[in-house]
Amino acid sequence: MALEEGQNGGAEKVAVEVSFKSFKPQLFVEASKANDAVQFYKTAFGAVETCRTTQPKRKADQELPHIVSAQLQLAGSTFVVSGLSDDSASTKAGGTLFAMCLETEDLEAAVTKAVAAGAVAEGGIVEGEGACCCAERVTTVKDPYGFAWQFCSPADECGANVEA
Amino acid sequence: MALEEGQNGGAEKVAVEVSFKSFKPQLFVEASKANDAVQFYKTAFGAVETCRTTQPKRKADQELPHIVSAQLQLAGSTFVVSGLSDDSASTKAGGTLFAMCLETEDLEAAVTKAVAAGAVAEGGIVEGEGACCCAERVTTVKDPYGFAWQFCSPADECGANVEA
Numbered sequence: 266m267a268l269e270e271g272q273n274g275g276a277e278k279v280a281v282e283v284s285f286k287s288f289k290p291q292l293f294v295e296a297s298k299a300n301d302a303v304q305f306y307k308t309a310f311g312a313v314e315t316c317r318t319t320q321p322k323r324k325a326d327q328e329l330p331h332i333v334s335a336q337l338q339l340a341g342s343t344f345v346v347s348g349l350s351d352d353s354a355s356t357k358a359g360g361t362l363f364a365m366c367l368e369t370e371d372l373e374a375a376v377t378k379a380v381a382a383g384a385v386a387e388g389g390i391v392e393g394e395g396a397c398c399c400a401e402r403v404t405t406v407k408d409p410y411g412f413a414w415q416f417c418s419p420a421d422e423c424g425a426n427v428e429a
Numbered sequence: 430m431a432l433e434e435g436q437n438g439g440a441e442k443v444a445v446e447v448s449f450k451s452f453k454p455q456l457f458v459e460a461s462k463a464n465d466a467v468q469f470y471k472t473a474f475g476a477v478e479t480c481r482t483t484q485p486k487r488k489a490d491q492e493l494p495h496i497v498s499a500q501l502q503l504a505g506s507t508f509v510v511s512g513l514s515d516d517s518a519s520t521k522a523g524g525t526l527f528a529m530c531l532e533t534e535d536l537e538a539a540v541t542k543a544v545a546a547g548a549v550a551e552g553g554i555v556e557g558e559g560a561c562c563c564a565e566r567v568t569t570v571k572d573p574y575g576f577a578w579q580f581c582s583p584a585d586e587c588g589a590n591v592e593a
Contacts, residue, residue, distance in 0.1 A: 285504035290454040290529065294574045302574045309546035310531065340449035340531060342506055362575065363527060367474065367504060382473035410458045410466045411526065
């Protein structure tokens with residue numbers, strides 16, 4: 266994270282170098298319907314699933330594990346379907362039903378730069394929720410136009426638990 | 430558009446071949462704030478604008494033309510910021526503040542396949558609105574989970590009116 270003065274007249278301007286590795290829209294779906302939603306995007310648009318993280322089984326034995334996040338590829342881009350549950354980071358993502366995920370090595374710098382530009386940080390960094398599919402650290406900012414952006418640590422180990 | 434029977438037991442199943450050229454999330458912002466929003470995404474995330482379509486000036490002479498759609502590149506992906514106005518296709522896109530744009534040569538086939546999978550078509554094909562940035566034909570379906578998907582004709586002439 267590099268801090269320096271802006272060049273174009275604004276002495277107060279903060280220039281932070283942030284590099285983003287990927288950009289993925291994330292759609293939040295009620296957890297019990299997330300499996301169906303993933304199947305729908307495969308059937309309707311030909312999306313291909315490349316990653317899935319699930320919660321451990323809970324409550325009844327016959328209940329399938331809920332999807333935390335499934336990553337889908339479509340027309341050369343990637344998007345994420347996440348199950349909404351009361352205790353997930355998703356629910357804390359500002360109440361919207363979608364967010365934009367930006368993968369970056371430096372979550373703190375990304376938040377600093379976004380906040381300097383007018384975004385509002387929503388809570389701190391959450392560890393180990395897999396919210397953007399396999400990301401280990403996630404944090405959220407809300408932009409001035411009401412959209413949620415999630416900064417996620419890179420997910421290098423993605424690929425397990427994929428259902429064709 | 431090819432129609433054939435499904436192979437896996439469902440005699441009623443419709444298999445339609447659809448190829449998507451690109452996939453872009455689209456954020457709808459109040460028209461008077463769309464310029465500011467584009468500037469914010471450049472400043473906060475380092476997005477690069479690659480296309481802009483604007484409405485002709487209207488009302489007062491001093492009023493800047495509103496953005497219909499601006500296309501931005503970020504971390505190897507593309508997204509679109511569109512100004513919301515009463516008479517735009519955006520407003521008709523199911524009342525959500527965002528949509529997913531899928532570029533395709535065959536809008537009709539895309540709608541057929543999506544509807545067969547459970548989506549609901551929202552109105553017909555709209556011509557010449559530039560809703561997905563330079564697309565000449567656009568139509569919208571709502572998926573069973575509340576998300577709007579816009580099928581857009583390919584935008585080969587994009588690139589004019591870009592502001593750095």
